[in-house]
Amino acid sequence: MTAITQAWPAEVRTGLTSGSIVLVDVREPHEYAVERIHGALLFPLSTFDAKAVPAIGRPLVVHCAGGRRSMLAAQQLVAAGHATVANLDGGLAAWKAAGLPLIRIDPATGQIVDNGRG
Numbered sequence: 169m170t171a172i173t174q175a176w177p178a179e180v181r182t183g184l185t186s187g188s189i190v191l192v193d194v195r196e197p198h199e200y201a202v203e204r205i206h207g208a209l210l211f212p213l214s215t216f217d218a219k220a221v222p223a224i225g226r227p228l229v230v231h232c233a234g235g236r237r238s239m240l241a242a243q244q245l246v247a248a249g250h251a252t253v254a255n256l257d258g259g260l261a262a263w264k265a266a267g268l269p270l271i272r273i274d275p276a277t278g279q280i281v282d283n284g285r286g
Contacts (some may be wrong), residue, residue, distance in 0.1 A: 172239070172242045172243065172246060172253050172254065172255055173253075173254045173255070174254065174255055174257040175229050175254040175255065175256055175257060176257055176262075177256065177257075177258070177262050177263045177265075177266040177268055178266060178268075180229050180231075180256055180263075181268050183227070183229065184205070184206070184207050187226075188226060188227070189226055189227050189228070189229050189254075190209065190221075190222065190224065190226050190227070190228050190229070191205060191207055191208040191209065191229050191230075191231065191256075192208065192209050192211050192221055192228055192229070192230045192231070192238075192241070193205070193208040193209065193210050193211070193231055193232070194211055194212060194213040194216060194230060194231070194232050194237050194238050194240075194241040195210075195212065195213075195232050195233055195237070195260070196212050196213075196214060197210065197212060199233065200212075201273070202272060202273055203260070203270050203271065203272035203273070204270065204271050204272075205231070205260070205263060205268075205269075205270060205271075206269065206270075206271060206284075208231070209221075209222075211241070213232070213237045213240060213241055216241055216244060218241070218244040218245045218247065218248035218250070219248050221245060221248075221250070223250060227252035227253070227254060228242075228245060228250055228252065228253050228254070229253075229254045229255070229256055230242045230245065230253065230254070230255055230256065231255070231256035231259050231260060231263070232259050232260070233259050233260050233261060234258065234259040234260075234261050235255060235256070235257065235258055235259040235262075238255050238256060238259060239255050242254070242255045269282075269283045269284030270283060
């Protein structure tokens with residue numbers, strides 16, 4: 169059986185930049201709309217179908233806000249036959265703590281803030 173590994177925010181950023189991974193965001197649409205990582209594909213856990221996640225020959229990295237929901241999705245991906253699956257350790261909270269770029273909505277102005285491409 170495939171083991172789910174933990175991926176650190178910096179290595180996920182490197183993978184996104186190089187195009188060597190697929191990042192799957194399993195938060196809900198309203199969470200994704202407020203803030204998200206460049207390049208993350210939205211597959212909410214509430215309607216998650218592991219077989220619908222594109223298997224395009226690259227490792228999958230799954231993330232949510234803190235890591236719990238994404239671990240559930242990662243388990244489903246492995247059960248569905250995806251060979252290489254990692255969980256973003258600490259989720260979006262760890263990504264933000266590392267100071268990595270996001271697209272977000274500024275609650276004071278309603279404007280989109282894009283602090284760099286992921």
